Amino acid sequence: MTGSKTIILLKNGTVLQHQSDDTVVSLPNTDILIQDNKISAIGSSLSFPSGAEIIDCTNKLVSPGMIDTHNHLWMTQLKARHAEHTLLEYVYSGGLQNFNFSPEDIYWGQLGGALESIDAGTTTVVDHAHMTCSPDNVDEAIAATAHSGIRSFYCYVPIVRYKSWNPLVPDPDILPNWAFEQLEGLAKAQPFGNGRVSIGFGFDLWFLPKELVVSKWEQVRSWGVKLFTTHYCKNHIFGLRSVPEMLRDYGLLKSGVIVSHATGASEEDGKILSEAGVYVAAAPEVEGQMGCGLPLSFRGDVPVALGADGHFVGPADIMSQMRLALTLARHSRNQKILDDNRFPAANIGTSAQAFNMGTIAGARAVGMESQIGSIAVGKLADITIFDAVSPTMVCAAQYDPVTAIVRHATIRDVATVIVDGVVRKRNGILLPISIKEGDMVSKTVSGAQQLSWGEIAQALMESRERVANKIAQLDIAAGGEAFKRLAQIDSSKLA
Numbered sequence: 001m002t003g004s005k006t007i008i009l010l011k012n013g014t015v016l017q018h019q020s021d022d023t024v025v026s027l028p029n030t031d032i033l034i035q036d037n038k039i040s041a042i043g044s045s046l047s048f049p050s051g052a053e054i055i056d057c058t059n060k061l062v063s064p065g066m067i068d069t070h071n072h073l074w075m076t077q078l079k080a081r082h083a084e085h086t087l088l089e090y091v092y093s094g095g096l097q098n099f100n101f102s103p104e105d106i107y108w109g110q111l112g113g114a115l116e117s118i119d120a121g122t123t124t125v126v127d128h129a130h131m132t133c134s135p136d137n138v139d140e141a142i143a144a145t146a147h148s149g150i151r152s153f154y155c156y157v158p159i160v161r162y163k164s165w166n167p168l169v170p171d172p173d174i175l176p177n178w179a180f181e182q183l184e185g186l187a188k189a190q191p192f193g194n195g196r197v198s199i200g201f202g203f204d205l206w207f208l209p210k211e212l213v214v215s216k217w218e219q220v221r222s223w224g225v226k227l228f229t230t231h232y233c234k235n236h237i238f239g240l241r242s243v244p245e246m247l248r249d250y251g252l253l254k255s256g257v258i259v260s261h262a263t264g265a266s267e268e269d270g271k272i273l274s275e276a277g278v279y280v281a282a283a284p285e286v287e288g289q290m291g292c293g294l295p296l297s298f299r300g301d302v303p304v305a306l307g308a309d310g311h312f313v314g315p316a317d318i319m320s321q322m323r324l325a326l327t328l329a330r331h332s333r334n335q336k337i338l339d340d341n342r343f344p345a346a347n348i349g350t351s352a353q354a355f356n357m358g359t360i361a362g363a364r365a366v367g368m369e370s371q372i373g374s375i376a377v378g379k380l381a382d383i384t385i386f387d388a389v390s391p392t393m394v395c396a397a398q399y400d401p402v403t404a405i406v407r408h409a410t411i412r413d414v415a416t417v418i419v420d421g422v423v424r425k426r427n428g429i430l431l432p433i434s435i436k437e438g439d440m441v442s443k444t445v446s447g448a449q450q451l452s453w454g455e456i457a458q459a460l461m462e463s464r465e466r467v468a469n470k471i472a473q474l475d476i477a478a479g480g481e482a483f484k485r486l487a488q489i490d491s492s493k494l495a
């Protein structure tokens with residue numbers, strides 16, 4: 001932006017507007033006026049100031065931007081490497097390979113992940129950042145997030161770091177001072193990227209003593225961090241202890257918490273989470289691929305939002321997660337009825353519910369429902385515009401726009417994406433990122449410059465090769481066996 005007010009008119013679209021009861025009404029031939037980073041007017045044939053950029057939305061669906069409540073943006077260079085892996089194989093051959101990423105690799109991976117999400121129509125992401133091997137890694141990741149233009153909660157995750165791979169030797173300093181000093185500085189200096197990038201806290205070290213866990217969470221909260229997130233898959237890899245019970249018993253349900261997956265959650269877990277207003281981030285693609293179990297999306301006892309989680313395993317778009325959440329819920333429920341020699345009289349779940357999981361429920365999960373997640377005057381201009389007449393969308397979009405997005409839309413149909421009042425994708429093409437003097441400083445890209453997607457893709461390919469070469473020099477299987485012993489995984493429970 002040049003300092004003058006950005007004014008955009010979205011002209012003559014079909015606007016999807018949430019009502020107070022969360023139903024979505026589609027308003028045909030409707031304009032939206034965006035001033036600066038907010039929606040300032042919605043109506044037909046709106047008048048607009050001179051100098052406004054006009055985006056013709058004829059034959060387009062104007063939707064709230066998708067909200068991804070669980071992802072790991074840094075992992076772009078690992079795409080396709082874990083396609084056949086279960087959670088266990090992925091953890092040691094993928095997640096734990098973060099030490100093979102230099103800060104420069106982290107910058108490109110993070111930027112690639114954030115832009116992949118924007119391209120897919122996602123405007124806000126909760127980034128479970130388990131790549132905190134060094135302060136430089138964190139600085140590069142936050143700079144890349146800010147440069148990308150996405151709205152993000154960068155959730156700083158204390159991780160177990162390894163001194164060597166073979167033999168696998170964990171660094172005993174699990175909660176190093178430098179990490180918490182850096183987190184304190186970031187928490188007190190936030191937000192970054194013109195207000196788009198906030199600092200959250202990601203935590204998975206539930207094996208640590210209660211007093212230590214509680215004191216760290218309290219400390220982080222005292223620095224002004226408002227969003228906390230944790231993985232919870234009740235199984236023989238991540239453990240059988242109930243994270244919701246620990247959250248309750250440790251007194252940690254005081255502020256915004258997102259529990260990712262919660263597959264295998266008991267009824268008691270569901271009760272704890274729903275009473276505390278805690279959202280589960282369901283990631284059906286990864287949960288199905290990696291042996292985590294059925295998503296909770298349509299169980300009905302917990303509030304659910306959606307996450308792409310492993311953009312290195314499958315598509316980054318939230319529409320895919322909406323679709324898969326519905327399909328898996330119906331498949332598992334209907335199969336039980338078929339096995340009982342009966343036939344389902346009706347399906348469970350609706351496309352409208354799935355749409356809300358990827359929009360307004362995601363906004364509630366991150367505590368921003370008054371600012372994002374729906375289209376309304378005064379809200380932030382985070383908007384995803386779909387082509388309504390593509391071969392995929394035609395006839396579906398005219399019959400029911402919400403169903404068309406959930407059941408039919410692919411990334412190809414995401415025409416234009418606006419985040420915080422700034423157009424980031426136009427007519428199906430990602431726009432270059434623009435790094436200005438005074439932006440978040442990166443050692444990878446210094447000085448004011450524009451970077452096209454082509455240039456970023458080239459840097460990503462070179463970085464991917466560097467990372468792949470480093471991983472290729474390791475005996476991954478040996479490290480994996482050592483990891484199973486360290487994590488006390490019971491081999492008799494592996495099938």
Ligand SMILES: [Zn+2]
Nearest residue numbers: 128231260309
């Ligand atoms: Zn995850």
